[in-house]
Amino acid sequence: MSDWTEKYRPTTLSEVRGNNKARDQLEEWARTWDDHRESVIVHGSPGVGKTSAAHALANDLGWPVMELNASDSRGADVIEKIAGEAAKSGTLTGGEAGRRLVILDEADNFHGNADYGGSAEVTRVVKDANQPIVLVANEFYDMSQSLRNACETVEFRDVSARSIVPVLRDICRREDIEFEDAALKKIAESTSGDLRSAVNDLQAVAETADRLTVEDVVTSERDTTEGIFDFLDALIKEEDAEGALRASYDVDENPDEMLNWIEDNVPKDYEGEELADAYEFLSNADRWLGRVRATQDYSYWRYATDNMTAGVAASRRGNKGGWTRYGPPSYWSKLGRTKGTRNTRDAIAERIAEREGTSVATARREILPFLSAMTHHCKNRELTVRMAAVYELDEAEVSFVTGSGKDTNKVQSIVEDAEDLLAEETVEHSGGAFFDAGDSSTDRDGDGTAETDASDDSSDQETLAAATDSGSDTTPSESETAADDTDDGQAGLSDFM
Numbered sequence: 233m234s235d236w237t238e239k240y241r242p243t244t245l246s247e248v249r250g251n252n253k254a255r256d257q258l259e260e261w262a263r264t265w266d267d268h269r270e271s272v273i274v275h276g277s278p279g280v281g282k283t284s285a286a287h288a289l290a291n292d293l294g295w296p297v298m299e300l301n302a303s304d305s306r307g308a309d310v311i312e313k314i315a316g317e318a319a320k321s322g323t324l325t326g327g328e329a330g331r332r333l334v335i336l337d338e339a340d341n342f343h344g345n346a347d348y349g350g351s352a353e354v355t356r357v358v359k360d361a362n363q364p365i366v367l368v369a370n371e372f373y374d375m376s377q378s379l380r381n382a383c384e385t386v387e388f389r390d391v392s393a394r395s396i397v398p399v400l401r402d403i404c405r406r407e408d409i410e411f412e413d414a415a416l417k418k419i420a421e422s423t424s425g426d427l428r429s430a431v432n433d434l435q436a437v438a439e440t441a442d443r444l445t446v447e448d449v450v451t452s453e454r455d456t457t458e459g460i461f462d463f464l465d466a467l468i469k470e471e472d473a474e475g476a477l478r479a480s481y482d483v484d485e486n487p488d489e490m491l492n493w494i495e496d497n498v499p500k501d502y503e504g505e506e507l508a509d510a511y512e513f514l515s516n517a518d519r520w521l522g523r524v525r526a527t528q529d530y531s532y533w534r535y536a537t538d539n540m541t542a543g544v545a546a547s548r549r550g551n552k553g554g555w556t557r558y559g560p561p562s563y564w565s566k567l568g569r570t571k572g573t574r575n576t577r578d579a580i581a582e583r584i585a586e587r588e589g590t591s592v593a594t595a596r597r598e599i600l601p602f603l604s605a606m607t608h609h610c611k612n613r614e615l616t617v618r619m620a621a622v623y624e625l626d627e628a629e630v631s632f633v634t635g636s637g638k639d640t641n642k643v644q645s646i647v648e649d650a651e652d653l654l655a656e657e658t659v660e661h662s663g664g665a666f667f668d669a670g671d672s673s674t675d676r677d678g679d680g681t682a683e684t685d686a687s688d689d690s691s692d693q694e695t696l697a698a699a700t701d702s703g704s705d706t707t708p709s710e711s712e713t714a715a716d717d718t719d720d721g722q723a724g725l726s727d728f729m
């Protein structure tokens with residue numbers, strides 16, 4: 233089954249939903265480009281249609297597209313070539329001939345790529361461009377001020393549930409899927425303005441049901457407790473440090489999950505320095521959680537909780553009013569944040585698919601989220617090492633799956649151990665797939681290696697199914713209750729390996 237977000241990507245601007253004003257502004261910018269010759273920054277949250285709009289625009293105007301992104305190693309000279317070239321071929325003197333649309337994705341990320349010679353270089357190229365350039369970004373303020381000043385700006389807002397529902401309905405009709413309107417509404421409301429997630433969720437639910445009902449959607453949702461939303465309101469908007477800590481006592485989530493919720497939702501209301509401060513506390517909390525995992529000393533949980541509640545509340549500046557659409561930390565928002573990470577995700581999915589003998593789509597939609605939950609923040613080191621070995625993941629990829637920083641010692645040492653493991657060929661002998669049956673055991677003696685036994689290749693498919701099935705009810709919130717965090721992690725593992 234193909235990826236619906238690709239299959240139903242808008243091909244013309246009129247199909248870009250929920251951001252009419254931004255869409256019209258973008259079109260106007262393009263049609264008048266000869267008069268102003270400015271580049272445009274299109275910014276907004278992931279999955280709201282920025283990149284699609286740029287492509288649809290080019291399609292409507294019949295302009296060929298040249299697309300580059302910040303993780304591209306080709307560098308600024310490539311943009312220069314494309315955008316500068318036309319001057320020589322006569323475009324400067326007028327005429328539409330040779331006109332193309334340059335799309336620079338992840339424009340808020342160029343400073344991280346030395347190949348582009350830093351953002352000053354990008355700004356220079358953008359200013360002198362002889363072709364229209366669309367810079368796509370999630371974080372407007374992550375771009376340098378000179379770059380921002382040099383461009384026009386178009387803001388894409390989160391897509392309202394009201395605009396998401398018709399998109400989902402249209403897909404259902406074209407896929408010949410029966411549905412309850414309420415089910416579509418439920419999906420639309422739970423994806424917090426992100427249309428890509430909504431389409432992904434729709435496809436995920438549609439694969440398990442013939443007729444989409446509200447119940448299908450509800451049961452497929454991760455068990456989100458109502459309480460967490462009240463807590464987020466209290467933490468982010470209402471309570472002082474002490475009140476926020478007290479409010480957390482009513483939340484039925486373990487600290488790891490709670491941290492994810494807070495991390496994903498705080499940026500919806502905090503900005504600038506208060507956000508930076510809040511992140512500082514969250515990263516302290518993360519360190520304490522790491523210490524709990526390393527030492528099994530649960531008394532450290534208190535410090536983690538203090539940081540993520542009292543610390544975050546104390547970082548707040550001024551009053552926060554209004555209503556905010558808080559959402560669960562979904563796999564998809566974690567795994568598909570930018571095009572760069574999507575490419576990483578797909579590269580990993582391909583290797584998993586090859587190893588496990590499944591389709592890439594299954595690997596991406598089912599296995600990868602499962603692995604991600606099981607190895608979140610490298611919480612089970614042995615499993616993470618083994619996964620890195622079997623799929624030959626590099627630092628960036630381990631970081632992607634686990635959510636731990638790529639430059640951390642933790643991730644680097646995991647990749648090193650994985651390489652050692654591969655060198656010993658223990659993994660090769662295990663039959664090649666990660667989801668082997670048999671009595672492989674994980675490392676319990678703490679020497680960093682996972683001892684695996686050879687097992688029967690022919691069982692791969694079966695155990696994979698079993699593993700992914702179990703995966704759906706092994707969300708961190710269910711399997712990691714306070715008392716059995718590590719034990720459960722270890723015992724649960726051997727069930728899957």
Ligand SMILES: Nc1ncnc2c1ncn2[C@@H]1O[C@H](COP(=O)(O)OP(=O)(O)OP(=O)(O)O)[C@@H](O)[C@H]1O
Pocket residue numbers: 236237238240241242247248249250251277278279280281282283284285368369370391399427428429431568569570571
């Ligand atoms: N406004 C929209 N109208 C119709 N479909 C949309 C819209 N926004 C997103 N989609 C769907 O989501 C997919 C992803 O959208 P797109 O890549 O354009 O988002 P984006 O805002 O550029 O996100 P990112 O910044 O993560 O790249 C599209 O292929 C399409 O299926």
